[in-house]
Amino acid sequence: MRWAWKIGRLAGITVYMHATFLLLILFILFSDLYEGHSLAAAASGVFFILVIFACVVLHELGHALTARRYGIKTRDIILLPIGGVARLERMPEDPRQELVVALAGPAVNVVIAGGLFAILTALGIHAGFENVRLMGGDFVEKLMAVNLWLAGFNLLPAFPMDGGRVLRALLATRMEYTRATQWAAHVGQAMALVFGFIGLFSDPFLLFIALFVWMGADAEASTALIKTSLGGIPVQRVMLKDFQTLKPEDTLAQAVDHILAGWQQDFPVVFGDHVLGILTREDMMRTLAQRGSSVLVRDVMRRDFNIADSHDMLEHALGLLHKSRSRSVPVEHDGHLVGMLDLNKVGEFMMVQSALRRAHSSSPADGR
Numbered sequence: 001m002r003w004a005w006k007i008g009r010l011a012g013i014t015v016y017m018h019a020t021f022l023l024l025i026l027f028i029l030f031s032d033l034y035e036g037h038s039l040a041a042a043a044s045g046v047f048f049i050l051v052i053f054a055c056v057v058l059h060e061l062g063h064a065l066t067a068r069r070y071g072i073k074t075r076d077i078i079l080l081p082i083g084g085v086a087r088l089e090r091m092p093e094d095p096r097q098e099l100v101v102a103l104a105g106p107a108v109n110v111v112i113a114g115g116l117f118a119i120l121t122a123l124g125i126h127a128g129f130e131n132v133r134l135m136g137g138d139f140v141e142k143l144m145a146v147n148l149w150l151a152g153f154n155l156l157p158a159f160p161m162d163g164g165r166v167l168r169a170l171l172a173t174r175m176e177y178t179r180a181t182q183w184a185a186h187v188g189q190a191m192a193l194v195f196g197f198i199g200l201f202s203d204p205f206l207l208f209i210a211l212f213v214w215m216g217a218d219a220e221a222s223t224a225l226i227k228t229s230l231g232g233i234p235v236q237r238v239m240l241k242d243f244q245t246l247k248p249e250d251t252l253a254q255a256v257d258h259i260l261a262g263w264q265q266d267f268p269v270v271f272g273d274h275v276l277g278i279l280t281r282e283d284m285m286r287t288l289a290q291r292g293s294s295v296l297v298r299d300v301m302r303r304d305f306n307i308a309d310s311h312d313m314l315e316h317a318l319g320l321l322h323k324s325r326s327r328s329v330p331v332e333h334d335g336h337l338v339g340m341l342d343l344n345k346v347g348e349f350m351m352v353q354s355a356l357r358r359a360h361s362s363s364p365a366d367g368r
Contacts, residue, residue, distance in 0.1 A: 003018060003020070020081050021079050058112065063101055101165075109151040113144045116147070125141070158187065158192065159216045160213075233313065233314040235341055248277075250297045280326060284300060307332055309332060310332070310339065
């Protein structure tokens, strides 16, 4: 992810912090100082926020490790000002597994709160929430309250919170997955409207949450619709069969000639029947600007790439594209290069399929 810095690894999963997270820290620090709090009090407030986000990382790690039990890898965990995101390679297809993965995160916060409650009880401190406040107060008591709030907030039945996935998983046990997603998205957007309405008359921050929830619900519904549209379609139906290849000893000038003569932007680099790498448009343009067109293709091509099989389902191949962070992947059949899968081509295919569905749905009315 752009503008994100690696801050460590947990259980083999890289944790990143987005640059905007620093803006949150600076905002809290300067807000406290502006309100007349001492530097020590402001630093204490910042430390408390950092501990909260450590709990957020553990929350996301709960999702990731539970998904790992079902054979699903997590690309990374990213800390954002609005919370954390564990980017799973995919969501479980079994609704019961998705339910367990979705509940794992809030369960971590409940366990943390329970542990803190046990500590307070052992110390003879009554854990009450009536005096909890951000500045001052008992640190452990505040942290317990925040973890319970995180668990409760994330269980609201609205995407992209965990509660939206819980609702979708429960609905998917009784209806088709895409329909369940759409129903869960509608519930989430209804909650966004409620948040927005309340925010107009009370806390403006609720307006931000409303926008976040509305966009998250819309994105989840769109993703599910795309997944359904691509289901059961083999790569060979969509791949480019008429394409150009390059050799390692070719120069970038020859690649430029191919680009100007046609529509292809990424090129497989081959030696005989073997694909050695991919020359992408981005890498080529960057090298052209820095070193000119006489550079050899082998010095610019990407050697770390994925290969799809012509019989793979399109949904699986798109996962390879996303993993390789590229617009295209080579397609092979029985070890021979037979095509290129390109995101632009996939987009065109989906537009054609959408137009055909609209024509098919409107044809009975036209005949009346």
